[in-house]
Amino acid sequence: MVRNLGWWSNVVALFFIWESLIVFWIHYTHHPIEIAPRSGLLRVREFCMGEIEHFVNPDDKSHPNFPSVASKELVLFGRDDQLGSGKTKTVTTGDAVSSGIINNETLAYFMARTQLFMERIGMDPTRLRFRQHLTTEMAHYACDCWDLEIQSSYGWVECVGHADRACYDLDVHSKATKTPMLATLKLDVPREIEVAKLKFDRKALGKAFMNDQRLVSGALETLAESWADFEPIAMALETEGKTTVDGFEITKDMVTWTKMSKKVHEIKFTPSVVEPSFGMGRILYSLLEHSFYQRDADEQRCVMRFKPAIAPQKCVVLSISNGDELYTVLDEIAADLMDGDLATRVDKSTASLGRKYSRADEVGVPFAVTVDFDTLTNGTVTLRERDSTVQIRLPKSDVTRVVFDFVHGRLTWVDATAKYPIVTVKEDEE
Numbered sequence: 001m002v003r004n005l006g007w008w009s010n011v012v013a014l015f016f017i018w019e020s021l022i023v024f025w026i027h028y029t030h031h032p033i034e035i036a037p038r039s040g041l042l043r044v045r046e047f048c049m050g051e052i053e054h055f056v057n058p059d060d061k062s063h064p065n066f067p068s069v070a071s072k073e074l075v076l077f078g079r080d081d082q083l084g085s086g087k088t089k090t091v092t093t094g095d096a097v098s099s100g101i102i103n104n105e106t107l108a109y110f111m112a113r114t115q116l117f118m119e120r121i122g123m124d125p126t127r128l129r130f131r132q133h134l135t136t137e138m139a140h141y142a143c144d145c146w147d148l149e150i151q152s153s154y155g156w157v158e159c160v161g162h163a164d165r166a167c168y169d170l171d172v173h174s175k176a177t178k179t180p181m182l183a184t185l186k187l188d189v190p191r192e193i194e195v196a197k198l199k200f201d202r203k204a205l206g207k208a209f210m211n212d213q214r215l216v217s218g219a220l221e222t223l224a225e226s227w228a229d230f231e232p233i234a235m236a237l238e239t240e241g242k243t244t245v246d247g248f249e250i251t252k253d254m255v256t257w258t259k260m261s262k263k264v265h266e267i268k269f270t271p272s273v274v275e276p277s278f279g280m281g282r283i284l285y286s287l288l289e290h291s292f293y294q295r296d297a298d299e300q301r302c303v304m305r306f307k308p309a310i311a312p313q314k315c316v317v318l319s320i321s322n323g324d325e326l327y328t329v330l331d332e333i334a335a336d337l338m339d340g341d342l343a344t345r346v347d348k349s350t351a352s353l354g355r356k357y358s359r360a361d362e363v364g365v366p367f368a369v370t371v372d373f374d375t376l377t378n379g380t381v382t383l384r385e386r387d388s389t390v391q392i393r394l395p396k397s398d399v400t401r402v403v404f405d406f407v408h409g410r411l412t413w414v415d416a417t418a419k420y421p422i423v424t425v426k427e428d429e430e
Contacts, residue, residue: 048280054106055271057185058167061104069112070094075129076101076146088129103144107164110276114148114160118283122307124290127151130162141168143272150286159282165273174270175246178215180222182268190265194227196234196257204254212248219246220255225268227259291364304364305387308407314342315403316360320353320372330371333381333396337369340400342407361386367403371396382423385413392420 056063070093077088078101091101093112102108111130119125133145148160170181198220205213223230223245236243237252244250288304295301308314317334319326327348337344345365347356353370360368368384374393375381381399384391390413394402405411 050278050280052110052276053169054110054274054276055170055183056106056274057183057269058272059269061106061164061272061274063106063109066093066097066105066109069109069116072112072115074111074115077129077131077149079132079134082131082134102146103164106274107144107146107162110274111146111148111162114162114276114278118148118150120307121310122287122291122305123150127290129156131156131158139163139165139168141166150282150290152286152289157282157286159279159286161275161277163275163277165275167270167272169273170270175215178212180218181270182222183271185267185269187265187267190263191267192261192263195260195262196224196227196230197260198224199256201254204251208251208254209248216245216248216250219248220250222268222270224257230257301358301361303361303386306364306366308366309409311364311366312343313345313363313365314407315367315369316345316347316356316365317369318347318353318356318371320370322348322350325376326371326373329375329396333369333371333399336400337403340404342400342403357384357389367406369399369403383416383420388413390417391423392416393423394420 072093073090074093074096075088075090076096081087081089091099093102093108096102097105097108102111115125115128115130118128127150129149129151130146131149133142133147138145143164143166145161145163147158148162149156150159151157174181200217200220202213205216209216220230220233223233233243233245233250234257237250237255242249242251291305293303293305295303306312315337317330317337319330330346330348334344334346345360347359349356351359357368364386366386368386370382370384370391372382375396379396380393381396382391382393383399383402402411402416406413406416
């Protein structure tokens with residue numbers, strides 16, 4: 001959930017937005033910024049990532065919150081479509097899992113949450129798709145992989161990866177540290193299972209594996225916790241006298257076993273990892289492209305369509321005319337907005353009101369409060385919404401609460417126009 005974390009987070013966000021705006025402007029004005037660009041704004045030296053390592057039972061990859069996203073529609077570009085029709089399919093998350101397009105609920109849950117996040121921050125849903133890795137692209141240990149691709153001026157760009165990496169990560173870590181990396185699932189009702197009871201010849205193990213004997217015995221004990229897992233090992237030792245476990249050759253003289261039943265209250269397993277990986281820079285750049293547009297009436301008037309929740313500055317406070325009396329009210333409103341933890345800019349320049357609006361639009365400020373001569377007589381101001389340019393008149397005492405509700409999604413512009421009177425102002429007369 002997007003939250004306003006205070007003035008410091010707004011300063012940091014504003015810095016990065018301005019930095020990206022400069023790069024964005026350089027790109028669109030075709031100024032050379034390097035010798036061989038080749039998508040230089042995306043292929044950078046420093047690649048900031050945000051990752052989630054979600055561990056799950058390999059035998060049960062359901063997700064408790066999956067029903068909350070089961071009806072969410074995703075645009076999927078599966079491997080069969082890539083090699084066949086070349087067209088995407090729009091499928092609900094639930095149908096994608098039940099039909100086997102997406103391997104499991106946990107992977108699909110994170111894909112749906114990524115889609116919801118992108119829509120929440122202002123990405124154009126028609127320019128988002130999930131592309132499945134072809135079998136030739138997948139790592140040998142992966143179960144399923146999907147990239148969220150965002151369409152920009154560079155084409156379809158991979159911005160978020162979603163991979164079911166199976167048990168590979170913890171298996172490798174276990175081998176490197178010589179420590180079993182196991183999770184425990186406690187059972188509500190004890191269960192009877194078939195296991196193998198092992199007896200090791202420690203002398204033979206030590207002679208063959210020396211310092212690795214603990215790792216070898218641990219691997220065998222893990223397999224022995226289920227007869228179904230240990231049975232192939234037992235059959236190979238009986239018939240061939242040797243077998244390989246985790247790269248180590250085990251001979252029959254090193255271990256003996258007995259099949260038996262056991263009542264267990266918990267099950268141990270090596271967890272699988274589902275890993276969503278977010279490319280921060282690519283997401284930010286794509287958001288800038290999706291947010292940028294020009295007014296129909298005047299292509300020189302550029303706008304950044306940032307949603308209020310992520311806009312670095314939430315509101316600009318303006319005055320229709322110069323004068324200490326108007327400026328006093330302006331400063332009071334700005335101070336009240338900032339006390340309400342709303343990043344606010346104040347424009348007291350001598351430019352026309354329309355020019356001041358345009359300046360705020362260019363950096364994505366969603367709302368503009370204007371103090372005018374009616375403010376001095378009846379205490380009301382106008383509040384302008386950036387994209388529609390529609391203005392409403394409301395008491396100055398309501399401004400902070402109304403803007404706060406807009407930013408936190410508690411109020412829509414439709415609700416506001418139904419509650420407060422609309423002020424008719426033509427853009428070319430602002």
